[in-house]
Amino acid sequence: MAREDDLKLVQGVGITKRFGGVQALSDVDFEVEKGTIVGLIGPNGAGKTTLFNIVAGAIAPSSGVVRFQGEDITGWSAYKVCRRGIARTFQVTRPFGEMTCLENVAVGVVNRQPGCRRSQWTALAAECLEAVGLRDLAATEARHLNVVQKKRLEIARALATRPELLMLDEVLGGLNSQEIQEAVAFIQGLRDQRRLTILWIEHVMGAIMQATEKVIVLDQGKILTTGTPTEVVNDPRVIHAYLGD
Amino acid sequence: MSQGASILKSNRKNFLYGAGLAAFAVLPWMLGVYNQHVLIVCLFYTMMAASWNLIAGYTGQISFGHAAFAGIGAYVSGILAVKAGLNPWVGVAAGTVAAAFFGLLVGLLCLRMGGIYLSLTTLGFSEILHIIINNEYEITRGTMGLQVPGLTTSYSKISYFYIFLVGAVITLTIVYKLVHSNVGLNFRAVQNDERAASALGVDVVRTRLLAFTVSSALAGMAGALFGHYMMLITPHIPSLDQQFLVLSMTVIGGLGSFVGPVIGAFCLEILSEYIRAWGEYHVLVFGLVALVVARFAPKGLVGIYKAWRGKKRPETA
Numbered sequence: 001m002a003r004e005d006d007l008k009l010v011q012g013v014g015i016t017k018r019f020g021g022v023q024a025l026s027d028v029d030f031e032v033e034k035g036t037i038v039g040l041i042g043p044n045g046a047g048k049t050t051l052f053n054i055v056a057g058a059i060a061p062s063s064g065v066v067r068f069q070g071e072d073i074t075g076w077s078a079y080k081v082c083r084r085g086i087a088r089t090f091q092v093t094r095p096f097g098e099m100t101c102l103e104n105v106a107v108g109v110v111n112r113q114p115g116c117r118r119s120q121w122t123a124l125a126a127e128c129l130e131a132v133g134l135r136d137l138a139a140t141e142a143r144h145l146n147v148v149q150k151k152r153l154e155i156a157r158a159l160a161t162r163p164e165l166l167m168l169d170e171v172l173g174g175l176n177s178q179e180i181q182e183a184v185a186f187i188q189g190l191r192d193q194r195r196l197t198i199l200w201i202e203h204v205m206g207a208i209m210q211a212t213e214k215v216i217v218l219d220q221g222k223i224l225t226t227g228t229p230t231e232v233v234n235d236p237r238v239i240h241a242y243l244g245d
Numbered sequence: 246m247s248q249g250a251s252i253l254k255s256n257r258k259n260f261l262y263g264a265g266l267a268a269f270a271v272l273p274w275m276l277g278v279y280n281q282h283v284l285i286v287c288l289f290y291t292m293m294a295a296s297w298n299l300i301a302g303y304t305g306q307i308s309f310g311h312a313a314f315a316g317i318g319a320y321v322s323g324i325l326a327v328k329a330g331l332n333p334w335v336g337v338a339a340g341t342v343a344a345a346f347f348g349l350l351v352g353l354l355c356l357r358m359g360g361i362y363l364s365l366t367t368l369g370f371s372e373i374l375h376i377i378i379n380n381e382y383e384i385t386r387g388t389m390g391l392q393v394p395g396l397t398t399s400y401s402k403i404s405y406f407y408i409f410l411v412g413a414v415i416t417l418t419i420v421y422k423l424v425h426s427n428v429g430l431n432f433r434a435v436q437n438d439e440r441a442a443s444a445l446g447v448d449v450v451r452t453r454l455l456a457f458t459v460s461s462a463l464a465g466m467a468g469a470l471f472g473h474y475m476m477l478i479t480p481h482i483p484s485l486d487q488q489f490l491v492l493s494m495t496v497i498g499g500l501g502s503f504v505g506p507v508i509g510a511f512c513l514e515i516l517s518e519y520i521r522a523w524g525e526y527h528v529l530v531f532g533l534v535a536l537v538v539a540r541f542a543p544k545g546l547v548g549i550y551k552a553w554r555g556k557k558r559p560e561t562a
Contacts, residue, residue: 056444082446090444096437099430107434110427111446121427161446 008067009034009165009197010055010086015064017050017221024050025221028064032165037191037198039208039229042218043242048201049091051218052167055199056088057081068165083112087163089154091170091201097143101134101153102126104142108160128156132186147174159194166190168200172207180204184211209233217241266414273406281402287514288409289471292416293487294494294506296463299420301492302501303429304456305436306359309488310351310367313374314344314461315468316483320378320385322469323393323478328384333396337469344465345458352457357450359439363457371485378480390479393472405474412470416463421503423459432456436501486528490517493531497538499547508546 010032017025025047032038040048053059055066057078066074073081087108096104105125110116116124129135132152137145142153151171158166168187172180184207190196202208208215208229215232217224219241225232232238273281297311321343322336331339355366378385385391397404423429431452434442443449472478481487490513498509513531520527542549 058440058444077448078440078443079446079448082444088444090441094438094441096434096441098437099433103430103433107430107442107447108445110430114427116427157441157445 007033009069010199011067012051012055013065013067015051015054015066016062017047017054017059018062023221025054025061028218028221028223030216030223030226032197032199033214034197035191035195036213037188037200037211039212039215040199040201040218041203041205041208041215041232042224045220046218047221048218049169052088052169052199052201055081056086056167079111082161082163085162085164086167087158087161087165088167089151089158089169089171093147093150093154095142095145095150095153098141100139101129101142101145101156102138104153105129105156105160108157112161125160128160131159131190132156148179159190163196165197165199168198168202170201170203172202172204177206180207183207187211205233270407270410273403278402281406283515283518285402285405285409285474287511288406288413289467289474290491290494290510290514291413291507292409292467292470293464293491294498294510295413295416295420296460296467297491298495298500298502298506299423299463300453300456300460301495302505303424303432303436304453306356306453306457307364308367308457308460309364309485310371311460311464311491312485312487313367313371313483314348314464315471315487316374316378316480317347318344318465318468319472319478319482320391321465323391323472324384326393326473327391333394333473337396337466337473340469341462341466344468345462348458348461348465349454351461352454356453356457359449359453363453371483371488374483375480378483385478385480388480390477392477395476396470396473409470409474412466416467417503417507419459419463423456424503428452428455486525489532490528493528493535495545496535497531497545499545500539500543502544502547505545505547512546 008031012028012030015025015028028051040051042048050059054061057073057076057080060075064074065072068084068086073084076084096107102122102125105128106121109121109124113120126135126138129138132155134149134152134156137149142150145153151173155168155171172183175183187198187200188211191198200208200212212229214226215229216226217232217238224237224241225235227235273284276284293311293315297308300306300308318337318340322333322340325331325336325339326333351366351370355362379387396408424432431442431447434445434447435449435452439449468482471482494509494513495506496509497513498507499505517527523530538545544551
């Protein structure tokens with residue numbers, strides 16, 4: 001039993017969120033096993049980003065419990081969740097526009113390693129930029145980046161916080177099929193080399209099919225089904241949710 | 246750029262700063278008493294604008310209580326000297342601590358809410374303080390002003406000039422060190438995007454609280470020194486007139502830049518000596534100019550200069 005719990009890095013139990021009269025999530029249960037890449041899919045408005053925000057501490061659930069490595073982290077502030085080892089990217093990127101790319105990433109470094117010197121955070125931040133291929137733009141202010149580069153910067157910043165769980169929110173937007181292939185290989189590489197666990201919201205189904213071990217499908221704030229990518233895409237309820245009658 | 250060239254460049258920059266400071270330090274010997282006074286007031290406003298810039302320019306929180314905190318510093322120091330016979334230097338230290346304490350208190354009350362709440366609360370705080378000072382006549386002497394002892398045994402403008410020069414250098418050093426430390430990264434991250442900052446592990450409330458407390462403490466120190474220099478503390482020090490003057494200096498000089506507030510303080514103080522005949526209308530004019538600058542050149546004179554230099558030498562941009 002204890003061993004089984006060890007395998008669950010994150011667990012949500014009965015997560016419910018109401019915004020006024022709108023029921024964004026109702027009674028959602030999910031688990032992400034350590035070392036896996038889990039896809040989170042569903043039609044627009046299904047509640048995927050709301051679920052992300054609840055796990056990341058950006059908003060508190062109306063009811064339900066979020067556990068990380070067995071510890072109840074429900075309702076923690078975002079910065080505490082980050083320091084505990086959960087990093088997230090934003091679907092609509094939120095760079096610190098007037099800071100350089102290096103400084104953007106350095107914010108993540110210095111808050112996970114308080115008291116680290118400038119030379120240390122410069123090296124660590126440069127390494128994160130290198131990982132996403134933005135090394136050459138280290139001294140550029142983030143507002144000058146294009147959309148794809150901004151998405152990469154989101155990932156570099158998240159990596160800088162040394163997470164155990166990395167939550168990606170639609171990082172493939174704007175890429176062509178060649179670039180999607182590279183990005184999928186890159187994300188799998190992150191899991192293998194940095195021993196990360198990844199929870200990944202994505203609309204590009206091809207990438208989800210290829211990269212994930214498990215897929216959670218949300219529809220209208222409820223879990224529709226959970227299974228391997230092949231099981232999920234062949235599930236008539238999933239097809240129905242996406243395509244309608 | 247190679248590392249050697251960059252060190253050489255930074256050495257040259259330090260040398261220029263040092264030479265400029267040294268030239269400035271001998272300046273009062275060549276000036277008359279009136280101009281010495283203007284320089285001292287310039288240095289006072291440098292301290293005020295540079296410390297206000299710390300909260301407004303680097304974390305994006307607009308405090309309207311900066312003059313009020315200067316007033317707390319001045320009155321605490323002055324009252325201790327007059328009523329308790331305390332050494333004015335000890336009073337200056339006590340005034341600084343008192344301003345920090347009230348800054349922390351106000352910050353704890355409203356920084357959690359963010360946005361416009363600090364502005365509203367500090368505006369109210371400033372008015373309340375004003376009413377208290379005007380009405381507690383027995384202690385503060387109200388609008389008559391409180392006569393206080395000076396900081397030196399024999400009064401000379403030159404010695405006050407050096408006191409204020411040291412005060413300004415201390416203020417600027419603290420601001421520089423903070424902004425260029427790891428905390429400074431957090432300041433700017435919070436100003437750019439709070440949500441992204443907290444997702445990266447920044448404790449937004451604590452970061453703002455630190456900036457606001459240090460900023461208020463530095464205002465307290467400036468106010469206390471100024472009170473002892475004038476040897477008369479009036480409710481003009483913690484007035485909104487002063488607040489908007491400091492705001493205009495910072496915005497016109499360059500919000501969020503290190504030298505901006507210094508330039509703004511000197512330009513506006515010297516200018517207001519020339520247009521003194523207009524009475525208090527000059528503050529109104531500065532306010533309007535600051536509005537125009539904030540709209541069309543949000544980085545102030547420093548930003549305009551940088552853009553101009555960037556155009557002239559595009560390869561360095």
